[in-house]
Amino acid sequence: MRPFLVFVLSSLLSPWVWADEPDPLNSPQWEFVHQRFLKGEPYQFDGKVKVEAPPDAEDSLNVPVSFQVEGLDSVQEIVVVADLNPLPQVLRFRPKVMRPNLGFRMKLQQGSPIHVAAKTADGLWHVGGVWVNAAGGGCTLPSVGTSSGDWTKTLGKVSANVWQRPDGSNRLRVRLMHPMDTGLASGIPTFHIENLKVLSQDDQVLAELDLFEPLSENPMLSFDVAKQTEFKLEGRDNNGNRIQAEVGR
Amino acid sequence: MKSGELLRKVLLASAISAALYAAPLMAAVNDQDIANDATTTNDVVSYGLGLQGQRFSPLDKLNTETVKNLIPAFVLSYGDEKQRGQEAQPLVHNGKIFVTASYSRVFAVDAKTGEELWQYDHRLPDGILPCCDVVNRGGALYDNLFIFSTLDAQLVALEQDTGKVVWKEKMEDYKAGYSNTAAPIIVNGKVITGVSGGEFGIVGKVEARDAKTGKLVWMRPTVEGHMGTLDGKDNGITGETNKSWPGDLWKTGGAATWLGGTYDAETNSLFFGTGNPAPWNSHLRPGDNLYSSSILAINPDDGKIKWHYQWTPHDGWDFDGVNEFVSFDLKQADGKVIKAGGHADRNGFFYVLDRTNGQLISASPFVNKITWAKGIDLKTGRPEYDDTNRPGAPSAADKGQSVFSAPSFLGGKNWMPMAYNPNTDLFYVPANEWGMDIWNEPISYKKGAAYLGAGFTIKPLNEDYIGALRAIDPKTGKVAWEAKNKAPLWGGVLTTAGNLVFTGTPEGYLKAFDAKTGNELWKFQTGSGVVGCPITWEQDGEQFVAVPSGWGGAVPLWGGEVAKSVKHLNQGGSLWVFKLPKAPS
Numbered sequence: 102m103r104p105f106l107v108f109v110l111s112s113l114l115s116p117w118v119w120a121d122e123p124d125p126l127n128s129p130q131w132e133f134v135h136q137r138f139l140k141g142e143p144y145q146f147d148g149k150v151k152v153e154a155p156p157d158a159e160d161s162l163n164v165p166v167s168f169q170v171e172g173l174d175s176v177q178e179i180v181v182v183a184d185l186n187p188l189p190q191v192l193r194f195r196p197k198v199m200r201p202n203l204g205f206r207m208k209l210q211q212g213s214p215i216h217v218a219a220k221t222a223d224g225l226w227h228v229g230g231v232w233v234n235a236a237g238g239g240c241t242l243p244s245v246g247t248s249s250g251d252w253t254k255t256l257g258k259v260s261a262n263v264w265q266r267p268d269g270s271n272r273l274r275v276r277l278m279h280p281m282d283t284g285l286a287s288g289i290p291t292f293h294i295e296n297l298k299v300l301s302q303d304d305q306v307l308a309e310l311d312l313f314e315p316l317s318e319n320p321m322l323s324f325d326v327a328k329q330t331e332f333k334l335e336g337r338d339n340n341g342n343r344i345q346a347e348v349g350r
Numbered sequence: 351m352k353s354g355e356l357l358r359k360v361l362l363a364s365a366i367s368a369a370l371y372a373a374p375l376m377a378a379v380n381d382q383d384i385a386n387d388a389t390t391t392n393d394v395v396s397y398g399l400g401l402q403g404q405r406f407s408p409l410d411k412l413n414t415e416t417v418k419n420l421i422p423a424f425v426l427s428y429g430d431e432k433q434r435g436q437e438a439q440p441l442v443h444n445g446k447i448f449v450t451a452s453y454s455r456v457f458a459v460d461a462k463t464g465e466e467l468w469q470y471d472h473r474l475p476d477g478i479l480p481c482c483d484v485v486n487r488g489g490a491l492y493d494n495l496f497i498f499s500t501l502d503a504q505l506v507a508l509e510q511d512t513g514k515v516v517w518k519e520k521m522e523d524y525k526a527g528y529s530n531t532a533a534p535i536i537v538n539g540k541v542i543t544g545v546s547g548g549e550f551g552i553v554g555k556v557e558a559r560d561a562k563t564g565k566l567v568w569m570r571p572t573v574e575g576h577m578g579t580l581d582g583k584d585n586g587i588t589g590e591t592n593k594s595w596p597g598d599l600w601k602t603g604g605a606a607t608w609l610g611g612t613y614d615a616e617t618n619s620l621f622f623g624t625g626n627p628a629p630w631n632s633h634l635r636p637g638d639n640l641y642s643s644s645i646l647a648i649n650p651d652d653g654k655i656k657w658h659y660q661w662t663p664h665d666g667w668d669f670d671g672v673n674e675f676v677s678f679d680l681k682q683a684d685g686k687v688i689k690a691g692g693h694a695d696r697n698g699f700f701y702v703l704d705r706t707n708g709q710l711i712s713a714s715p716f717v718n719k720i721t722w723a724k725g726i727d728l729k730t731g732r733p734e735y736d737d738t739n740r741p742g743a744p745s746a747a748d749k750g751q752s753v754f755s756a757p758s759f760l761g762g763k764n765w766m767p768m769a770y771n772p773n774t775d776l777f778y779v780p781a782n783e784w785g786m787d788i789w790n791e792p793i794s795y796k797k798g799a800a801y802l803g804a805g806f807t808i809k810p811l812n813e814d815y816i817g818a819l820r821a822i823d824p825k826t827g828k829v830a831w832e833a834k835n836k837a838p839l840w841g842g843v844l845t846t847a848g849n850l851v852f853t854g855t856p857e858g859y860l861k862a863f864d865a866k867t868g869n870e871l872w873k874f875q876t877g878s879g880v881v882g883c884p885i886t887w888e889q890d891g892e893q894f895v896a897v898p899s900g901w902g903g904a905v906p907l908w909g910g911e912v913a914k915s916v917k918h919l920n921q922g923g924s925l926w927v928f929k930l931p932k933a934p935s
Contacts, residue, residue, distance in 0.1 A: 250475075250476040250477075252475075253475040253476070253477065282473075287431075288430065288431050288432075290471030290472075290473060291471070292473040337515075339514075339515060340472060340473050340506070340515060340518065341506060341515035341516075341517060341518025342518070
């Protein structure tokens, strides 16, 4: 209740006040992230956006991250940004009729705050985050698929599984085969999945995602879905290669 | 029912208002822009500076008097380690220059500042099978799209403003040897393309797609026996199965349409040349092997073949037949004008055909030595072969009798497009003088493997030069002038109403010649071999010229003893832009 009041009051007084709210993670890039990826829109740091990641990345190419947004209604869009990555934006997630939770793996170039911002229908971004230490180098290495030349055999292939969660709803995990090259490794152009839709069997859009270079090679994504057990996936990479699959239990 | 009617009216109204609203905003390229490209001077929106492919610009600010004042405006480096042959023709539209580069890359440049706007690097698999360097020859503009084809046989449409992929279609399986390097052309909203891969036993074809969506409209195979399609349905077999091919060889018959084509609106015909029949060893495939090494006139509406003419029936030298067919008005002595087309073949003859029906009008040598035929019979339209000059049949284990043949398979003229100037009435042909030892070897087809059945060594015919830019009079077939060049010519030609002819040399020069006399008037060293195609346009009252620079192509790969004159040439990758500054006032 109190943060909401503060929000209303300060929005009446001076809209630039939020830009001054200090980042609990003390990110040197926060204002840049706010301007560039949240378009300078109002925000507040909010414990309802829970981000989990290991404090130290064992593998800078595959840092497991998950977030849950609990107690916020009508989340429109969620943005994930690794502030100190050379390519900071990791993904954008529009959960539509899904729960605003997601698990994925990403590349880290160095230790960095990872911010997750969820925009609610009132236009306010609710921001959570976590700091991950990393030895680094994750974004400037060629992908395994590219260095081995194997990527053409599996490009765009999808595997998936569906589990029942304790509360009776389901969890969908998909793996999309793609090198996800960042363009920062010498001589290897940017090559990554750009967008992905999760649809129900009857073509209702359950969630939409924009995916960017820092997502790990062969991205693995875990969604909290409702009772459905069969899904369609549609997407495309930046070369126009299509992803199309039907997955289920 | 009423609400349905209302809805329709609303839709109609909104469609109209959308159209009205969009019109002044649109910098989109439409069919009219492309149809008029040869006469509009402030843009270049098609390969060939007009779909007829004359490569003639009516601009004359830059002329034999002023060309000495032509200076560099800016240069764009393609960067990267991918410095291979740069054979593209740039396009200019809406203040942007678009150019493709080696390894299926595209650059968009601000035409005023030379600053890069965006770059698209197509992701290529390791297993691509291009025969003759990883080149690309250019793209096509339509609507808000830049459309180009890739070495892994895909067709990609990028948004002109951002370089983002709008659509992408797979044309063929690169693992079977298909690839693509030619510039597509746009005819009445359709993007028309060929395929490469004749060295791998693919089957050539011409395809038409909806340029806005990439959806296939029709497909016409270029080897007899194969079925064409229109709107997803069978549309008749090409030719007559087994009429000019024995057994099953037509199934892997080659005839790749690897250089794309031209279009003539007056006859509503696409003109697509076809490549060599596969394999090279002609003794395996007795017969004419239609429609290899030919020109096909195709109806762009349905993909039906209107007529054909075969330059080299039963080709045994890899003379191929893809070189561009350029529509022009042949002015006869009696004042009559014939709708004709000109073609300089790899086999050494310059042909003039009636483009309404494919009838041969003349065929004249444009190189000094031709060994494979004594001439072309104007009555039958067929070559008078010298049978002793056909490489012999191999036995089961040994290679066949080797012969020395001129021209070499790299051709009296290769892919590099010639230009036609209606003011001088001359064709400007980048010719080369070379021959080859060629012999046949046993061969069988294997998917994705080279399917030649021949070996060869290229040899220059003269000590002092290989290349010769030749001005050819299509009325007589006579050479009006020539400008020799030590290394083989491998770049396209441009001619202008300023009485100029531009072309590049492997030694790194872009040169300008007097179109009437062949006198060299201007040259500029670009830092690497010029094997691209020059263009010209007008911008803010000044005339510009652009050409890619970057040595490569088939010569350094296949050139044999030609290496002597090219091995010291260094690679590069850049777009050079020149301008004639306004006279100081």
